[in-house]
Amino acid sequence: MLEYPRWKYLLVAAVLLLALLFALPNFFGEDPALQVARKDHAAISDTDARSLEGFLRQRSVHFIRSYLDSGRLMVRFASVPDQLAARDAVNEQYQGTYITALSFAPRTPELLRALGLRPMPLGLDLRGGLYLLYQVDVNAAVSQALEGYAQDARRALAGANIPVKDVALVALDTPRPNAVRVVLPPEADVNAARSALTTAFQGLTVTTESLASGSAVNAVLTTAQIRERQDYAIQQNITTLRNRVNELGVSEPIVQRQGVDRINVQLPGVQNSAEVKDILGRVATLEFRLEDMQHNPVEAQQTGRVPLGSKLYTHTRFGHPVLLKREVIATGDQLTNATTSQSQEGPAVNVRLDARAGENMLRTTRANLNKRMAVVLIDKRRETTEVDGKKVAREITDEEVVNDATIRGVFSNNFQITGLQAGEARELALLLRSGSLAIPLYPIEERAVGPSLGRDNIDKGVTALLVGMAGVFVFMALYYKTFGLVADLVLLANVVLLTALLSMMRASLSLPGIAGIILTVGMAVDANVLIYERIREELRKGVSPQAAIRAGFEKAFSAIADSNVTTLIAGVVLWVLGTGPIRGFAVVLTLGIATSMFTSLMGSRALLTLMYGGRRKLARLSI
Amino acid sequence: MEFFSHQTNFPFMATRRWWYGLSALFMVVSLSAFFTRGLNLAIDFTGGVSAEVSFPGPVNVDTVRTRLAAAGFHEPQVQNFGSARDIAIRLPPDPQQSATAIRARLEGALHELDSGAQVAQLEVVGPQVGNELKLSAVQALFFTLLGIFLYIAFRFHTWRLSFGAILAVLHDPILVLGFFALTQMSFDLAVVAAMLAVIGYSLNDTVVVFDRIRERFETNRRSAPEVVLDQSINQTLSRTIMTKVVTSIVVVALLFLGGPVLKGFSAALLIGIIAGTYSSIYISSAIALDCGLTAEHVFPSDKKAALDHLP
Numbered sequence: 001m002l003e004y005p006r007w008k009y010l011l012v013a014a015v016l017l018l019a020l021l022f023a024l025p026n027f028f029g030e031d032p033a034l035q036v037a038r039k040d041h042a043a044i045s046d047t048d049a050r051s052l053e054g055f056l057r058q059r060s061v062h063f064i065r066s067y068l069d070s071g072r073l074m075v076r077f078a079s080v081p082d083q084l085a086a087r088d089a090v091n092e093q094y095q096g097t098y099i100t101a102l103s104f105a106p107r108t109p110e111l112l113r114a115l116g117l118r119p120m121p122l123g124l125d126l127r128g129g130l131y132l133l134y135q136v137d138v139n140a141a142v143s144q145a146l147e148g149y150a151q152d153a154r155r156a157l158a159g160a161n162i163p164v165k166d167v168a169l170v171a172l173d174t175p176r177p178n179a180v181r182v183v184l185p186p187e188a189d190v191n192a193a194r195s196a197l198t199t200a201f202q203g204l205t206v207t208t209e210s211l212a213s214g215s216a217v218n219a220v221l222t223t224a225q226i227r228e229r230q231d232y233a234i235q236q237n238i239t240t241l242r243n244r245v246n247e248l249g250v251s252e253p254i255v256q257r258q259g260v261d262r263i264n265v266q267l268p269g270v271q272n273s274a275e276v277k278d279i280l281g282r283v284a285t286l287e288f289r290l291e292d293m294q295h296n297p298v299e300a301q302q303t304g305r306v307p308l309g310s311k312l313y314t315h316t317r318f319g320h321p322v323l324l325k326r327e328v329i330a331t332g333d334q335l336t337n338a339t340t341s342q343s344q345e346g347p348a349v350n351v352r353l354d355a356r357a358g359e360n361m362l363r364t365t366r367a368n369l370n371k372r373m374a375v376v377l378i379d380k381r382r383e384t385t386e387v388d389g390k391k392v393a394r395e396i397t398d399e400e401v402v403n404d405a406t407i408r409g410v411f412s413n414n415f416q417i418t419g420l421q422a423g424e425a426r427e428l429a430l431l432l433r434s435g436s437l438a439i440p441l442y443p444i445e446e447r448a449v450g451p452s453l454g455r456d457n458i459d460k461g462v463t464a465l466l467v468g469m470a471g472v473f474v475f476m477a478l479y480y481k482t483f484g485l486v487a488d489l490v491l492l493a494n495v496v497l498l499t500a501l502l503s504m505m506r507a508s509l510s511l512p513g514i515a516g517i518i519l520t521v522g523m524a525v526d527a528n529v530l531i532y533e534r535i536r537e538e539l540r541k542g543v544s545p546q547a548a549i550r551a552g553f554e555k556a557f558s559a560i561a562d563s564n565v566t567t568l569i570a571g572v573v574l575w576v577l578g579t580g581p582i583r584g585f586a587v588v589l590t591l592g593i594a595t596s597m598f599t600s601l602m603g604s605r606a607l608l609t610l611m612y613g614g615r616r617k618l619a620r621l622s623i
Numbered sequence: 624m625e626f627f628s629h630q631t632n633f634p635f636m637a638t639r640r641w642w643y644g645l646s647a648l649f650m651v652v653s654l655s656a657f658f659t660r661g662l663n664l665a666i667d668f669t670g671g672v673s674a675e676v677s678f679p680g681p682v683n684v685d686t687v688r689t690r691l692a693a694a695g696f697h698e699p700q701v702q703n704f705g706s707a708r709d710i711a712i713r714l715p716p717d718p719q720q721s722a723t724a725i726r727a728r729l730e731g732a733l734h735e736l737d738s739g740a741q742v743a744q745l746e747v748v749g750p751q752v753g754n755e756l757k758l759s760a761v762q763a764l765f766f767t768l769l770g771i772f773l774y775i776a777f778r779f780h781t782w783r784l785s786f787g788a789i790l791a792v793l794h795d796p797i798l799v800l801g802f803f804a805l806t807q808m809s810f811d812l813a814v815v816a817a818m819l820a821v822i823g824y825s826l827n828d829t830v831v832v833f834d835r836i837r838e839r840f841e842t843n844r845r846s847a848p849e850v851v852l853d854q855s856i857n858q859t860l861s862r863t864i865m866t867k868v869v870t871s872i873v874v875v876a877l878l879f880l881g882g883p884v885l886k887g888f889s890a891a892l893l894i895g896i897i898a899g900t901y902s903s904i905y906i907s908s909a910i911a912l913d914c915g916l917t918a919e920h921v922f923p924s925d926k927k928a929a930l931d932h933l934p
Contacts (some may be wrong), residue, residue, distance in 0.1 A: 125884070133752065444749035446726075453675070453743045460882035468876035472869050479865065512813055515885055518877050519820065519892070522870035529869070530831070531864040540630070559834045562778070563827035569770040570823035574816055577763045582816050589820065 002546040004606055012606045015598070016493055022500035025108040025119040031064060032083040033105035035251045036073040036090060036098050043071030046616050050338045055093060061086045076105045102269055103251030120503050121252065122268075123510030125581060126458045128451030129268040130276060134237070137440040138261045141233030142226055143169065144439070148336035149219060149352055150180045152200035153411070154243055155355040160196040163188050165214060172220055179220040180204075186214045193217055202414070225511035230261065232337070236433040237441050238263055243379070244280045258579065263441070269451065274475040282390035286332035286435035290364065291404065292323040292373035313376065313534045324374055324401070329364050330357035338432035340425045341416075347425035348418040351432065358413025372405040377427075402431050468518050469495070472525060480532050482622035486611070487528040490604040494524045497595040502588065510581035516588030524596035526563065528604060530556040535623060553605055556610060560601065564593050631857045635904065636849045636927040642905035646794060653801020653835055660804045665887075666746060668760070670716035670753030673746045679739035681707040688738065694732035700746055704883065709743075711836040716750040749898035757892055767819050768792070771826055779833060781920040787910035788829045791902040798898040799891050813888040821895025824870075828903030835859050836908065838916040848917050852908045862906070867900045 036052060038044055044052075052073060053066055062082050067076040077083040087100050104127070106119045124131050146169045157164050165185045169177040180201075184193055190208055194217055197206065204219040221229070234257055238355045241263060254266040270276055289367035292310040306312045310323045316382045317513065341351050353361060364373075379398040405417050420428060449457075472491065498520060502509065535552030543551065546593035574586035612618055666673045684701050687710055691699040696714050704711035717725065726745055733740040748756075771792060777786045798819050803810050835855040843851055874896065878889035 081703075118740075135751075136751075140849075425773060443747075445752045446745070446747040448742075448745045450741070450743040457884060460880060461885075464877045464880040467880055468873035471872040471876060474871060475869060511884055511889070512816065515813075515877055515881065515888060518873045518881075522873035523824070526827070526866045527870040529862050529865045533859075533865070537858070561830045562830040562834060565774060566771060566826040566830060567820070567823035568775060570767045570819040573763050573767045573770060574819055577759050577766070578812075578816065582812050585813075585816050 002549055002609050004609040004613065009603060009606050009610075010202050012602050015497070016603070019493075019497040019500035021112075021115075021190075022117060022503050023496045024119045025106060025112050025117045026499055026503060028107040028109070028119070030104040030106050031076040031078070032080045033077065033103050034075045034083055034086050034090070035103050036070070036075065037101075037246075039097060039099055044073050049073050050099075052090070052094075056086055056089065059085075059089045061089055071498060074103075074105050101247070101251040110531075118503065118506070120499070121506060121508040122458070123266060123508045123513070123581060123584060124266055124447070124454075125449055125511045126454050126461075126509065127268050127587060128449050128454035129266065130270040131445075131447040131580075132265045132277070132280075132443050133258065133445035134241075134263045134265065134441045135444045136237050136261050136263060137442075138230035138233050141229050141439045142221065143177060144334065145229050146177060146180055146221070148352070149201060149204065150357050153180060153182050153197055156196050156200040157182070157193060158326060160192065162193050162196060170218070172218065178226060182217045182219075183211065184214050188214070190215045190217070199414075200204050232339070232433065233439040234261065234263065235430060236436070237338055237439060239430040239433070243264060253294030253525075262444075263395065285378050286330075286335060286432060287376045287378060288329040288331075288361075288443050289324040289374055289376060290327070290329065290368060291374055292325050292455055293371055295323050297321040297323045313374075313399060313401045315399060316404070318404065322401055322404060323375060324376065329360055329373070331434040335432060335436040338429045338436065340429045343416055343418050345418040347417045347419065347420050347422045349425050349429045349432065351415055351417060353413040355387070355413060359416070362410065362412040365407050367413075368407055369410065370406060370408070372404055372406050375432065376400065377402050377431055403428055457511050459516075461511055465514060465518050465521075469521055472521060476525065476528075481623050482611075483535075483608075485534055486604055486607050487525065487532070487600075489607065490528065490599050491521060491524055493603055494592075494596050494599040495521065498588070501591050501595065505587075507584065509585050510584040512581045512585035513588045516585045516592065520588065520596060523567070523592065524600060527556075527596060527600035529559045530559050530563075531600070531604070532623060535621070539621065539623070545621045546612060548621070549608055553601070557601070560597070564597060568593050631860055632853070633857060633860075634853060635856050636853050636909060639905065639909035639912070642909065646902070646906060649798055649801070650794070653797050653804070656801050657797075658803035660807065661804055661893075662810040662906070663807040664757075665809045666713065666716075666748045666753065667812045668753050668757045670750035672712070672714040672716075672729070672739060672746045672748075673744075674712045674729060674742055674934050675704060675709065675744040676712060676733060677709045677743050678737050679708070680737075682710060682737070684710060687712070691729075691732055694728060696728075696732075706747050716748070716753070747862075749843050756812060760812065763815065764796070764822075767785050767822055771822060774885060775826070778830070781916065783911045783914035783916040783920055784833055784836075784907075786914055787907040788826060788833070790910050791829050791899075791907035792822055794902045794906055795821055795895050795898040802894045803887075803891070808887050808890060811887055813885065814891045817888045817891035819896065821892060821899060825899030825902060828899055829907040831862065832856055832859050832903055832908060836911075837921050840921045844922070846917045848912055851910055851918070852916075856904055856908060863900060863904065867896055868897055884921070 036044065038048075046068070049066065049068055052075075053063075056063055056075070061079065064076045064078055066073055068074075075086060077086065083102060087102060090100050106525070108117065108119065110334065150167045150169065154164065154167050157321075162574060163185050164182060166181075166183040168181050168183070169180045170179050171177045172179045182193065182197065184190060194206065194208060197217055197219070201219040202227070205222060207218045207220070209216045209218055238255055239255060241255045245255055245265065247268065250267045250270055252268055256264055258264045267276065267282070292307060295307045295310065297312060298321060300306050300312050300323055301314060307323065309326050311326060312321060312323055314321045316322060330353050334354045335351065337352040341348055341350050377400050379400075404416060405419065417425075417428065459588060469491070473488045476487045476491075478484065480487060495517065498517060502513075507513075511585055531552045534556045535548045538548035538551045539545065568590065571586050571590035575590055578586050612621070632814075662673075687699040688699055691701065691712065691714075697717075698715055698780055700713040702711045703709065714725070714729075714731070725747060729745075729788045730740075730742060733742070772785075772789060775792075776782075779785050779788065799814075799818055799821060802808075803814065832855055835858055836852060839846075839851045839855050839858075843854075846854075871893065874889050874892045877885055878893060881889055
């Protein structure tokens with residue numbers, strides 16, 4: 001008699017059922033879709049959605065259905081021409097309100113979607129799109145910071161009437177500049193200079209040094225501070241790129257840091273790299289302005305009468321409109337840094353301006369204590385629209401008030417914005433930096449895959465997968481007869497399980513990933529072959545069929561485990577060192593080893609025990 | 624169906640000198656091809672521009688080449704790709720020019736030739752990225768080999784088996800490199816991934832054979848090592864061949880149906896799988912034998928019980 005514990009049957013059944021459920025969304029295919037989002041990043045309401053649907057019907061654009069998905073409206077179409085017609089209509093009618101993006105919506109039934117089940121996202125090589133790798137000039141970020149300190153130092157010394165011979169960026173014990181050196185003439189008082197510089201050099205390690213030509217005060221950025229600067233530079237650029245990408249209206253874009261000083265941007269469905277890079281490379285700017293507190297902004301908005309000397313801003317982060325004075329106190333290129341910290345009043349943003357803006361700020365705050373000051377983020381972009389069949393480019397300026405706070409003290413170039421939630425503080429610091437002096441970044445790698453080539457790649461990959469699997473199935477069935485069919489079922493279960501795992505991880509599927517699945521099919525057979533060959537050996541020795549099955553599984557185990565470990569090593573190394581599609585291959589390879597161990601050891605044993613375990617008179621096996 | 628209706632009994636060990644000779648020949652050819660001809664490195668490693676362009680009608684490769692050269696591109700390599708209407712263009716890296724500029728110039732030059740020309744795929748890799756990818760590929764190979772060596776040392780208790788396994792493991796990727804050097808097929812990142820997979824698979828066979836050797840020595844301590852090794856290889860032979868045939872089925876499907884992107888990848892896998900089968904049969908065990916492997920090395924009398932419980 002051949003037995004297998006009941007809990008193992010249950011485990012196998014449960015795992016396979018779950019796997020089937022998670023893998024299911026991948027088999028429905030996709031429809032062309034239009035993703036509509038609000039320009040001000042607010043969620044689209046049900047009413048907005050209904051009116052958009054009404055608009056499409058009125059324009060007699062046929063769509064299958066539309067639904068809200070995390071604040072965005074997805075509209076699905078039966079064909080690409082419908083999709084394009086809808087995009088053009090929405091763009092034309094709602095230019096200022098909505099951003100549209102062409103995408104594909106999975107045809108997953110509502111029930112599955114409600115359970116949070118989604119198909120594997122496709123990599124750029126399969127759906128077409130643009131991949132860009134940017135190099136961020138992190139050293140420029142450090143130099144910029146040092147330049148700021150040098151400028152402050154000059155001003156501080158001039159204010160204290162201390163003569164200066166030279167202020168320069170120097171490299172102390174490093175290959176790149178990491179310090180500001182203030183060289184004083186012999187007659188200058190070093191201690192006075194040092195104390196005058198305390199505010200300018202706040203946070204830096206200050207040392208004095210005697211030179212042949214006089215003495216010097218050095219302010220050094222520590223390695224940790226340099227790394228912090230570099231991280232800020234990357235973060236700043238990522239924020240800027242994200243904002244840009246959002247305005248491109250790409251669905252499911254990816255902007256992420258890669259390594260120390262790189263950012264990779266993946267834009268599915270995008271083809272025109274020149275236009276994209278034009279938009280991505282642009283810089284926003286900031287303005288600090290006083291709020292006009294004498295007039296009511298809501299009234300100004302309703303009546304359309306804006307008081308003289310003020311400007312009405314309707315696009316704000318906090319929902320209601322504001323009136324701001326026309327005079328600009330400071331601009332983005334004068335902002336040297338914005339970081340978050342903890343103050344007594346909760347999370348705060350520390351803003352640092354250059355010396356000139358600091359003076360202006362000092363004057364303004366002294367005269368306007370307890371009034372309010374706002375920060376406006378200004379973003380210029382070009383938008384091409386089609387008018388009467390001709391492409392017309394026009395410049396659009398987006399102005400958004402990102403913060404509005406009461407002036408609670410007199411300050412100059414160093415101040416705090418408080419009264420924020422932790423998340424808000426972080427976001428504000430990023431927004432401020434994104435509007436400050438740009439840290440240069442340039443593309444060093446670019447890969448564009450046309451949509452038809454992507455389609456072609458999927459078709460080829462899937463064909464190879466199906467043909468390869470069919471070949472293996474037929475071969476196994478011929479070679480091992482009934483046992484071969486069992487192995488085929490187990491292989492199928494393995495592919496389902498692997499698909500389910502990949503879908504759960506939301507790992508994007510690339511062409512090498514498909515190759516990995518195909519390879520897993522080939523490799524997963526190995527475990528079955530090891531077991532079956534053992535069973536045959538045992539049968540040849542004259543062992544009874546059921547004992548042979550048991551011995552086959554037991555004796556093959558060490559060989560199966562061993563042989564998988566070696567492949568696992570290669571898989572893990574690739575996973576750690578690889579990027580992009582190569583990592584996709586590694587993920588599939590590694591997971592495939594795990595799933596094939598499970599299915600061929602537990603799955604096939606459960607099935608074979610079920611088939612042969614209970615039979616008292618089992619004369620021979622079909623193997 | 625069975626490949627061998629009865630238990631085979633091929634005298635693998637007796638003929639091992641022949642196989643050594645054959646392998647030595649392979650190694651010499653592979654390594655000399657590698658060092659004299661080098662690899663045809665893809666832009667993943669060299670940096671540069673690679674484009675796939677489809678034209679509305681058949682296009683002459685030489686015309687495109689002349690056109691590109693006239694447009695100021697240095698050493699443009701132009702090849703037909705798939706069909707007469709599709710061409711692949713490769714340009715050396717140009718640190719002075721941004722990707723955008725290169726694309727614009729390339730499209731400009733091609734549109735002059737035929738306004739219907741469409742760039743289906745364009746890849747621009749900066750030289751520094753190329754160098755880094757080269758470095759990380761070498762690192763990946765190094766760490767995989769290191770991991771596998773450590774595993775072998777831990778697993779086989781005697782340096783005689785470990786040494787055999789290591790030689791077999793080195794044998795296969797060298798052969799793949801030799802194949803790519805000889806054929807000058809494009810060597811890209813995916814090929815490196817395939818080579819790592821090959822290293823893993825190749826050892827997989829060796830491990831299965833060694834597993835059997837250990838088992839045979841345990842039941843059969845009196846027999847001559849040569850006999851035990853032959854028995855072990857023969858007993859695992861049908862499994863070895865069966866697994867390789869099945870894996871080859873899918874790899875061949877990938878090679879012929881997977882499209883040009885996966886050509887190098889699947890070719891590397893196929894060569895590696897064939898080489899791996901051969902090396903695990905003829906190289907790893909034979910080397911162990913020539914290093915003087917006996918039952919005592921695998922199962923030292925006093926430690927026998929402890930070793931039985933290893934996985």
